[in-house]
Every structure is written in structure tokens, then in C-alpha cells.
Amino acid sequence: MPRSKDNLLQAWAVDDQVFARTATAAERLTFCLRYAILAPSTHNTQPWRFVISDDTVLLCADRTRALPVSDTYDRELTISCGAALFNLRVALSHFGCPYVIRIMPSSAEPDVLASVQISDEGFVDGQIAALFAAIPNRVTNRQAFDPAPVPPATIASLQAAAEAEGVQLAPTANDAERLRLADLIDQADRIQLGDPRFRRELALWINASRRDDGMASYSASAASLLDFASPILATVVRTFDVGGGLAASHRRLVEGSPLLICLATRSDDPENWLLAGQAMQRVLLTLTAQGFDASFLNQPIEVETLRPAVGAMTGSGDSPQVLLRVGRGPSQVHAPRRALEAVIS
Structure with a gap:
């Protein structure tokens, strides 16, 4: 029997009062x-298991x-896992x-x-607990x-959040810079979107056949252009080049966003990708706590030939990892x- 929409969103309604401090x-x-x-x-691939x-x-x-086409080296996959790791740290x-974390604990795996080990010798971070x-x-x-x-105070808090995780955050609020x-x-x-392999992916x-993952409702930002909830439109995206219209839609979103931020790391390897994911989530939760919204605009970072230009334009260096737009939306x-049972063993 198909799961209802309410059931699909039950994961978001965790009752923290049920937590048992005396449990194992x-x-x-x-x-x-x-x-x-x-x-x-x-x-919304949710590429983690525990x-x-x-x-x-x-x-x-x-x-x-x-995502072998848009994320050839699993960079964004690792960033996503880093975001999940940060949420776990906050909850603990x-x-x-108290917990002890070991990053990349086995070169053989x-x-x-x-x-992440619960241990009396571990650490409880009161600062991130406030983001729960x-x-x-x-x-x-x-x-x-x-x-x-x-x-400016919000921007400063975002920079502090990223730096606390060892990642640089470069803000872009100037109109001319945002247009570039x-x-x-x-x-x-x-x-x-001109690449048929990307469109298939x-x-x-x-x-719309995806029920508990994916982006069947992605059309929120381009409703007049594409209804991604339609299986027919999924076929259209897979088969035809719809790049011009969707690119224009994304451009309008950028031009109307008061702030763009770029997260960058000193090096470009899996350990730094995991750091970037934790910093990204700390920034996103800091934004949420202050009543702001964000969405991702990672396309020029995903296109390898354009990635250095992102670092140059934002002043974030040679290893930009995440590009976000920030503001207040509906x-x-x-x-x-x-x-949870599907991702745990």
C-alpha cells in the first residue's frame, strides 16, 4: 500500500520527550x-547509512x-553525509x-x-546544542x-558558524557581484541541462514514483515552467534540453536573493568535504534559528571548468564546496x- 504524504513526513515530527537518558x-x-x-x-538522495x-x-x-554525472567524485555525497553527522552531534x-568522533577512521574502508562513540571521556558541545x-x-x-x-550581525554569525567547523564562508551581498x-x-x-546524461540522472x-526521497515537488521554484510532479515531465527532462527556461528561472532567483554565501575549504579531499558538510549544516541551522531561509545553487561548483571562477568571484579560494542563496521566503x-529502519543496521 502506498504511503500517504503525512506518513512520508512523519520523520520530521520527532518527539524529543521520548528520549530515555537511562537507555543503553x-x-x-x-x-x-x-x-x-x-x-x-x-x-534529496539521502546517501547515508549507519x-x-x-x-x-x-x-x-x-x-x-x-550521482555519477553531476557528482563524479562523490564530493557532494560526502558533504551531505557531513550534514547528517553535524545533526547527530547537535542531538547528542x-x-x-558525551561523544568522541573519529573522522575517516579506517583507510581500508x-x-x-x-x-561516533558515546563515552564518558567525550565532549558535549553546549554551543551547538542550542541549535537543536x-x-x-x-x-x-x-x-x-x-x-x-x-x-550584518546575521552574516557575522554565519561566518563564525563556518569558522567554528574549520571552513571559510564568503558572503556576496553587493548587487554587481551577485549579478556576476x-x-x-x-x-x-x-x-x-544541455547534457543528456545529466538530464537522465x-x-x-x-x-513522481519516488515516495520517500528525490524531488517530486521541485517545481516550487519554476512552477510556470515545469511540473516535476508529473511522470510525463520527468520524461521531458530526460529527453529534451530544457536548459534555457530553467536557467532563466534560477537566474531570477539569484537576482532576487539578498545574499549569496560560498563555503570553501583549504584542501579538496574527502576529509575536507566532510568538514564542509558539517559547516554547511551549522550555517543552515544558524539561519533557521534566526528566521532565514536558504537553498542551493551548486551548479557552477559541479561544473569543473567553472568551479575556479566561483572561488575567484566570491574570494573563497580554490576549493569552493557549497553555494547558497539566503533570505526570507514563504x-x-x-x-x-x-x-530510519531503511538506513540503519
């Missing part, structure tokens, strides 16, 4: 993973959910569970990205934003999530 370490980890899986991911043993959980990359800190309430409220908002400027980035995003859209994740519903 494995049970506490399992409960906190209900918050980890609320992290954002490219195309292995629990006694007092430790392993965060693993689920490469069966990779909120519930007073590259799919194991991190281990923002986890179920965060939503990717692809609608047009109010043009009102983002206050809009040109770059427009160019990247046309390159990607995208069509897999916008198909209320949005959450994207569905797979059941």
Missing part, C-alpha cells in the same frame, strides 16, 4: 539518528545513491551524551566516513525571497525522508 548507548544513538537523517542532501555496535555508530557513504549534545530546535524547522526553500537585506554570480549560474545551468530523482513543506 546503542538505544540513545539510535534515537539521535532520527535527527541525523533530517539533514539536506543533493537531489551501523550501530554497542556504544558506537559508523557513518557510511551509501554509494548506491550517488542536546541530550547530554573508505565508505566509513566517521565513527532548528533541526526539524530547517527546510530548503526554492521560492523567491524577500529582497530586504540580511543584517548569476551569470555563472546561468552558464552552468545551460551546460548541465536528474529525471531519476524528480520522478513557508515551505519538508522533503520526505526514508524511514
